[in-house]
Structures are given as C-alpha cells and as structure tokens.
Amino acid sequence: MLDNLSIVLFGTKFPENVGSSARAMTNMGCENLTLVRPASWDMEKARPLATVKGRDIVEKALIADELSEALKDQTRVYGTTARTGGWRKGVMTPSTAAPLIVEQLRAGEKVAVVFGPEDRGLTNDETQLCSRLINIPTSHENSSLNLSQAVLIILYECFKNALDKPFTPAGPPEERPTSFEEQEILASNLQETLLAIDFLKADNPDYWMMPVRRFMSKIDIKRNEFNLLMGICRQIKWIAGQAGKK
Amino acid sequence: MLDNLSIVLFGTKFPENVGSSARAMTNMGCENLTLVRPASWDMEKARPLATVKGRDIVEKALIADELSEALKDQTRVYGTTARTGGWRKGVMTPSTAAPLIVEQLRAGEKVAVVFGPEDRGLTNDETQLCSRLINIPTSHENSSLNLSQAVLIILYECFKNALDKPFTPAGPPEERPTSFEEQEILASNLQETLLAIDFLKADNPDYWMMPVRRFMSKIDIKRNEFNLLMGICRQIKWIAGQAGKK
Incomplete structure (x- = not known):
C-alpha cells in the first residue's frame, strides 16, 4: 500500500536507530529504506x-553518499524538522501531510520522507532539497523524538490515510510528475537565468535564490510544464546574451 | 495538558522499554507512569x-503488584490490544479514542491507558478491567509494535486532540493570498514580459499565453510571491530593453 514510499535516513549516528526504524516500517507496511552516509554503520x-x-528492510537498505543521489528517482521529497522558524514557513503536520502523500502515491508518484541525524536534524542546505517540510507536534518540554518514533508517526499517519481512501488512477503521461532530478535541473537553470538578468546578486546567489526555490517547491510541476519553463529560461538567457550579459 | 492521563505498563519484560516509553511520554506531555509487576525491573x-x-518519569514511576490496585484511583480505563476478534468487539482506534479521552480529561476525569507485556499483550482477564479497548492499525505483515511505539501513538493522538486549536505552524502576514486583481496584473505583466523576450509570438499572444496562464492558475500565489514574480518580470523587461527589444 505504501509501496512507492521511501524512508531516507540522513547521517544517522546509531545503527540501532536504523534497526528500530526498520521495525516501525514493517508495522506500517513500508519497505524502502535508504541510508545516506550513516555514521559507523554496523549491520x-x-x-x-x-x-x-x-531484518529484510535493513539488509536491502540502499546506501548513498549524497542526499541528492538518494533522492534522484523520487518525484516528491518531504523533509522532517523539529524547527519551524525562519525560512521554514509553510511547515506541515503529519496529519495534513499524510493525505497529500497518500494521494501522490495513488497517482503513481514516488515519495521520499527524509529524516536528519539524531542530534541536529536536517540543516537548511538539506531541507532545500525537500519540497515540503513536516513537523511532528510535541510538548514544548521535550521536542526531541527518538528517530524511530518520528519515522513511526509519519508512517502511521500515511498508513491510516491509505486505509481510508479508495484508489484513483493516474492522469495522462505528459502530465506525469517531474522527478527530483528534473526539479533540480529546473532550479539550477532558473538560478543561472536569474543571474544572467542580474536579478540574483552574484556574491551569494544561493542565498538570494531561497525565496524562489521555496516558491517553486510548492508547485506540483508536471513534465509538460517543465518543458514550458525550460523554454522560457532559454529565451531569457538568449536575450541576456543579446544585451551583452552572460 | 495531559496531566490527568496515566500510562500503565503491565508485566513489562524489558526495563529498556520502560525507559523509551518514558521518553515518548515527555515528548507528548504526559508524566504519570505506573508499572505493574515489571519483570526483572532495573532502574x-x-x-x-x-x-x-x-528520567524523572522513570524515577517517580509507581510500582504495583496488581493491575486492579494500579487502577484504583482512575475514573476511566482504556486497554490496548493487538487482537480484535472474539469478545473484543467495539474496539476503538487511537484516532477515535483520543477525542473521547481528551474530553474526559477536560471534564476532570482521571484516565489510564494500559499496555500488556511485550510478547503477549493483555489477556482477557486483564482487558475485563478496561472499559474500552484500543487497537492501533498496523500492516497485516507485522502487527507487533515495540511497546514504546505503541505508547507514543496513543499519546500522540491524545496530544493532537488536546491542543486547543488544531496544530498549525503559523505563517506570517505577508503570506496572504493574492486577490483576483493582483493575479490579473501579474498575468498581463507576464504576457508583456514573454512578448518582450520573443517567447510569445506577436501575432496572437493571447493564444500562446494559454499554457502559461493555465500553469499560473494552478498556483496559489501569495502576496510576497507576487512581489517576487513582478520583480523578476521587471528585470527581464529591462534586459530586453538593453538588447534593443521593447
């Protein structure tokens, strides 16, 4: 039921937490586990x-060096965070994210949920690869959930939702969702383009790009729209070239 | 918030599970723990x-010899079970039980939720002391949750319900939705811009604009994003002017 859902554990420090997360995954019918740079990994x-x-989940877990590599084939990426301030606007709760995730899975999308290291969670750099962020409500006294507890809650909410809703088939192929890789291609193309027209400041374009990225990440960009936007970027860069920029 | 809620662990075999349950309790703002005949208890x-x-929760945990003794002062007792057949009719889910529990807590009742031993759960004798039973939905492949995971899910559902308003991490005021008028201003500005860079053909720009409009219309554009997009358009038109377009 949660076949196309993947759990991505980034920089997990304790292999034991990977184990308990795998157990929680079987409880909720999710089998795809990817570990990104697990510290002192020990099966x-x-x-x-x-x-x-x-056991199977742990033994078949994919191991990746980079988060972006782990997310390559996903069409949606959710990050989890204990913080909600600053740039982390529009953060969802597990109960609001789960119906969306389940709807996306039913439409044939591949969805990943990313969890950061036990001690510090995901950094801003890492959350930028995530299109949406999820924050689990906790007591102000202690917002630090054990990793496998956090994995469980997200999956439990998805599982509950998957039980509730009937299956609906996917739309036409040209409207297929863009993959994470395509979304990244588009984002970097967009960044180049905005640099070419001096909209982004050259000294720290990544920083100035953040609101643009945030805006883009909330749009569910389809393959045909990807082509449209790439075409517009190409044309803007051409004009910028004509204007002696580049 | 969950001050009058107690977690009662009956016949727990592993002290480690008591520890992780206590951690989960602090995450969800519940502090009352009672252990009934914990096997080989070791603080x-x-x-x-x-x-x-x-730590405080573990150190202050009450220890009882009999379940009935542990439940003496409670006004409502919920049992948890992995089994739903036979006599176990009218079993609730955490999502249906939680609003009821929270309502009872708000009315000043003292509510206990009882969890059986890791290997076999509560027996029929023990569940008879419980006025209602709760079953956590799980995959048929593996219905055996770790004890602290089960504790967490019940408390998480109660905690969500106990938060006075539904838990929504707030967004800032500049994130107000754009008005229809603003959306139209943006669309015509965008059309001018795409004309200026020769992306739209000059003979029938309205027609060529259609996929762009369709794409824009599905985005729920906020006021700050409106400003962002208007800024980008201005810059593109400026560059186009530099390139001798206009």
Missing part, C-alpha cells in the same frame, strides 16, 4: 532492533 | 533510554 547492531520482520 | 537499564528529559 550487526541494527539487525536485533529490526526484529525478524524488519 | 539502571531503564534510565539511559529515558534520556535526561524522561
């Missing part, structure tokens, strides 16, 4: 906490 | 998993 420490049912 | 094994924040 032997992870396995006992995964229990018999979660 | 030293429980404490590390409780983390600093949950």
Whole structure:
C-alpha cells in the first residue's frame, strides 16, 4: 500500500536507530529504506532492533553518499524538522501531510520522507532539497523524538490515510510528475537565468535564490510544464546574451 | 495538558522499554507512569533510554503488584490490544479514542491507558478491567509494535486532540493570498514580459499565453510571491530593453 514510499535516513549516528526504524516500517507496511552516509554503520547492531520482520528492510537498505543521489528517482521529497522558524514557513503536520502523500502515491508518484541525524536534524542546505517540510507536534518540554518514533508517526499517519481512501488512477503521461532530478535541473537553470538578468546578486546567489526555490517547491510541476519553463529560461538567457550579459 | 492521563505498563519484560516509553511520554506531555509487576525491573537499564528529559518519569514511576490496585484511583480505563476478534468487539482506534479521552480529561476525569507485556499483550482477564479497548492499525505483515511505539501513538493522538486549536505552524502576514486583481496584473505583466523576450509570438499572444496562464492558475500565489514574480518580470523587461527589444 505504501509501496512507492521511501524512508531516507540522513547521517544517522546509531545503527540501532536504523534497526528500530526498520521495525516501525514493517508495522506500517513500508519497505524502502535508504541510508545516506550513516555514521559507523554496523549491520550487526541494527539487525536485533529490526526484529525478524524488519531484518529484510535493513539488509536491502540502499546506501548513498549524497542526499541528492538518494533522492534522484523520487518525484516528491518531504523533509522532517523539529524547527519551524525562519525560512521554514509553510511547515506541515503529519496529519495534513499524510493525505497529500497518500494521494501522490495513488497517482503513481514516488515519495521520499527524509529524516536528519539524531542530534541536529536536517540543516537548511538539506531541507532545500525537500519540497515540503513536516513537523511532528510535541510538548514544548521535550521536542526531541527518538528517530524511530518520528519515522513511526509519519508512517502511521500515511498508513491510516491509505486505509481510508479508495484508489484513483493516474492522469495522462505528459502530465506525469517531474522527478527530483528534473526539479533540480529546473532550479539550477532558473538560478543561472536569474543571474544572467542580474536579478540574483552574484556574491551569494544561493542565498538570494531561497525565496524562489521555496516558491517553486510548492508547485506540483508536471513534465509538460517543465518543458514550458525550460523554454522560457532559454529565451531569457538568449536575450541576456543579446544585451551583452552572460 | 495531559496531566490527568496515566500510562500503565503491565508485566513489562524489558526495563529498556520502560525507559523509551518514558521518553515518548515527555515528548507528548504526559508524566504519570505506573508499572505493574515489571519483570526483572532495573532502574539502571531503564534510565539511559529515558534520556535526561524522561528520567524523572522513570524515577517517580509507581510500582504495583496488581493491575486492579494500579487502577484504583482512575475514573476511566482504556486497554490496548493487538487482537480484535472474539469478545473484543467495539474496539476503538487511537484516532477515535483520543477525542473521547481528551474530553474526559477536560471534564476532570482521571484516565489510564494500559499496555500488556511485550510478547503477549493483555489477556482477557486483564482487558475485563478496561472499559474500552484500543487497537492501533498496523500492516497485516507485522502487527507487533515495540511497546514504546505503541505508547507514543496513543499519546500522540491524545496530544493532537488536546491542543486547543488544531496544530498549525503559523505563517506570517505577508503570506496572504493574492486577490483576483493582483493575479490579473501579474498575468498581463507576464504576457508583456514573454512578448518582450520573443517567447510569445506577436501575432496572437493571447493564444500562446494559454499554457502559461493555465500553469499560473494552478498556483496559489501569495502576496510576497507576487512581489517576487513582478520583480523578476521587471528585470527581464529591462534586459530586453538593453538588447534593443521593447
């Protein structure tokens, strides 16, 4: 039911937490686990906490060096965060994100949920790769959830929603969702373009790009729209070239 | 907020699970823990998993010999079960039980939720002391949740319900929706801009604008994003002017 949903654990420090997360995944019917740069990774420490049912998930977990590599084939990326201030606007709760995720899974999308290291969570750089952020409501006294507890809550909300809703088939192929890779191509193309027209300041374009990225990330860009936007960028860069910019 | 809610762990086999349950309790603002006949109870094994924040809960946990004794002062008792057949009719889910529990807490009642031993859960005898039973939805592949995971889910549902207003991380005022008028201003500005860079053909720009309009119309554009997009258009038109277009 949650076949196209992946859990991505970024920089997990304790293999035991990978194990308990795998167990929680089997409880909620999710089987795809990717580990990005797991610190002192040790299958032997992870396995006992995964229990018999979660062992397969741990053994088949993909291991990646870079978050962007781990997300390459996903069409939607959700990040989890304990912080909600600053740039982290429009943060969702598990109960509001889950119906959306389930709807996307039903439309044939591949959805990843990313969890940061136990001690610090995802940084701003890492959350920029995520189109939406999810914050689990907790007591102000202690907002630090154990990693597998956080994984469980997200999956539990998705599982509940997946039980509730009937299946609806996908739309026409040219309206297929863009992959993470295409979204990144578009974002960097857009950044080049905005630099070419002096809209972004050359000294720290990544920083000035943030509101643009945030705006783009909330749009569910389809493949045909990707082509449209890439075409507009091409034309703007051409004009900028004519104007002696580049 | 969940001051009058108690977690009762019956016959828990591993002190570590008591520790992680205590941690989950602090995450969700619940502080009352009772242990009934905990097997090989060892505070030293429980404490590390409780983390600093949950240590108090473990140290102040009440210990009872009988379930009935542990429940003496409660006004409502909920049991948790992984089984739903036979006599276990009218079993609730966490999402249906939580609003009821919170209503009872608000009315000044003292509510306990009882969790059985890790391996076998509550027996029929024990569930008879409970006025209602709660079953956490899980995959058929693996319905066995770790004890602290089960505790967390029940408390998470109660916590969500107890927050006076639905938990929504607030957005700032500049994120107000754009008016229809603003959307039209933006669309015509965009059309001018795309004409200026020769992306739209001059003979029938309205027609060529249609996919762009369709794309824009699906985006819920906020006021700050309106400003952002108007700024980009201005800059593109300026560049086009430099290039001798206009």
